[in-house]
Amino acid sequence: MQIQQSFNLSHHNTFKVPAVCPQYFEPSTLEELTEAYQTCKGNFYLLGEGSNTLFIDNQAPLIIRPKFMGKSITTIKNAVLLTVSCGENWHELVQYCVENNYYGIENLALIPGSVGAAPVQNIGAYGVELSDVIQSVSWFDFSQQQVIELDNKACEFGYRDSIFKQSLQGKGVIVSVTLKLAKEFQPKLSYKGLNFEQEKLTAKDVMERVITIRESKLPDPNKLPNAGSFFKNPMISKEVYHTLIAKHPDMPAFKVTEQTFKLAAGWLIEHAGLKGYRENGVGVHHNQALVLVNYKHVKGLRIIELATLVMEKVQAKFGILLAPEVRIVDHQGLTSIPEITN
Ligand SMILES: Cc1cc2nc3c(=O)[nH]c(=O)nc-3n(C[C@H](O)[C@H](O)[C@H](O)COP(=O)(O)OP(=O)(O)OC[C@H]3O[C@@H](n4cnc5c(N)ncnc54)[C@H](O)[C@@H]3O)c2cc1C
Known part of the structure; x- marks a missing residue:
């Protein structure tokens, strides 16, 4: 099995954030996977191609990248x-x-x-x-x-x-x-x-x-580093939907069940005034507000700061708390964005 020490992950995540892991394992059989798991003593992050992962510390945890093929x-x-x-x-x-x-x-x-x-x-x-x-x-x-x-x-x-x-x-x-x-x-x-x-x-x-x-719609991560939709489209109750649509009649919404509606997170971000917003090397894409872009290949924490701003603005304008779709990883493993409360 390929095991690499002090492995640079900046080309293994589509946000292209700098991060290094102490050890990187590429198991391609169950025996190798077991060996990697035992070496990591349960303390690792499982990585695919890193297109839905944001490393927020320069130091990443141990990485297992399963490479079973066929x-x-x-x-x-x-x-x-x-x-x-x-x-x-x-x-x-x-x-x-x-x-x-x-x-x-x-x-x-x-x-x-x-x-x-x-x-x-x-x-x-x-x-x-x-x-x-x-x-x-x-x-x-x-x-x-x-x-x-x-x-x-x-x-x-x-x-x-x-x-x-x-x-x-x-x-x-x-x-x-x-x-x-x-x-x-x-x-x-x-x-x-x-x-x-x-x-x-x-x-x-x-x-x-x-x-x-x-x-035509989504920025290519090889040119503008991103992880696709940063947030999930929020699900809301019928009651919340009726309150919001009365205030924002042009707000797109999709009826999921009799009681539940799905909103377009991109529309909420755009109408919170953030489409095209750019600061500190990161920004909200100018065509697709649901996509956060790491223009200058800066560290992951800058993207978290931007995501927090987006969440605060959307919550202030619509009363909706957006939840990240992207998996956020610190030096210990999976984590979450600090919660915003009213
Ligand atoms: C430009 C762009 C467009 C995108 N468009 C879409 C879209 O239209 N629809 C959509 O749904 N997603 C979209 N995504 C998100 C992304 O492509 C998907 O989530 C994809 O499945 C992530 O694959 P990955 O291998 O890169 O995952 P990673 O980011 O490496 O990992 C994602 C999660 O899967 C876990 N994982 C990885 N491998 C395994 C495994 N073998 N067993 C168990 N857990 C595992 C990881 O631990 C992590 O929690 C987009 C991303 C980008 C960059």
């Missing part, structure tokens, strides 16, 4: 079960599926990151969530020292949420993911922008359109 396919009636190891890249998997006529994840093209991290926040975009196609997740449980199969229901998927962020956080590793993909293409075009003129539509057409929209 895929296998079983054909069943009208579908395939595709098992993919955690170290594979998500977008390359989408391309592979489109090329091989396995349908269901074409709307999730160009989302950065590893396959292993995808179920953690139940990645979603353009009307599709990973949970729509997950058959099961293979989970290596540290305490039992064995792989357990979790079916879709056991993963407790929600909006940017799963059991892996909740009760299983820090207790094991997703070693592979099994997707159930259709052999017949049924386009999912509910998202505006995915409207097509032609009659004979292919999954490649949808994937290419998604890529075009994403490239």
Whole structure:
């Protein structure tokens, strides 16, 4: 197994913040994973491609970066079960599926990151969530020292949420993911922008359109370091919705259930006056206010200061407390932004 000392993580997180970890392990088998876990004595951060991670201290904890690779396919009636190891890249998997006529994840093209991290926040975009196609997740449980199969229901998927962020956080590793993909293409075009003129539509057409929209809307982290949406879209009750919409009639909102509405965090940030705001080498992107950008590759704490300002302004204007989608990591491991109270 590759073990590196004093490893520089600045190219292993899409915010490009400077951080160094004392030891960096890249296990590619269960034996190596167990060895890494035992060496770390339970005190480490599990890293994929770092596209949803913000290191806020110059010193990072010990890092385990699972690098299990490979895929296998079983054909069943009208579908395939595709098992993919955690170290594979998500977008390359989408391309592979489109090329091989396995349908269901074409709307999730160009989302950065590893396959292993995808179920953690139940990645979603353009009307599709990973949970729509997950058959099961293979989970290596540290305490039992064995792989357990979790079916879709056991993963407790929600909006940017799963059991892996909740009760299983820090207790094991997703070693592979099994997707159930259709052999017949049924386009999912509910998202505006995915409207097509032609009659004979292919999954490649949808994937290419998604890529075009994403490239026009979202800054490329290789040019402007960022981690996509910094905050989750807030869920609010019907009562709060009615109060807010009376004051802000043009506020976009999506009815999730009879009692719950989802708001667009980007709209709230923009209307709190912060779109394009820039200070201390960091800023709110000028086209997409939900994206915080590390323009000058400065330290992670600068992004936390900006995120705190955004949270304060949005709370002052709308009474809504935004919650980060990005995973925040200090020198000890996962942490959170200090809470703001009224
Ligand atoms: C430009 C940009 C656009 C984005 N667009 C979207 C989008 O449209 N939709 C969306 O949902 N997300 C989006 N994201 C966020 C990000 O791409 C996803 O969250 C992605 O799944 C993160 O993968 P990663 O490997 O980089 O995760 P990391 O940041 O490395 O890790 C994320 C979390 O997963 C955990 N983890 C990593 N690997 C494993 C494993 N094998 N087992 C268990 N836990 C693990 C980590 O401990 C951490 O808690 C975007 C990010 C960027 C930079």
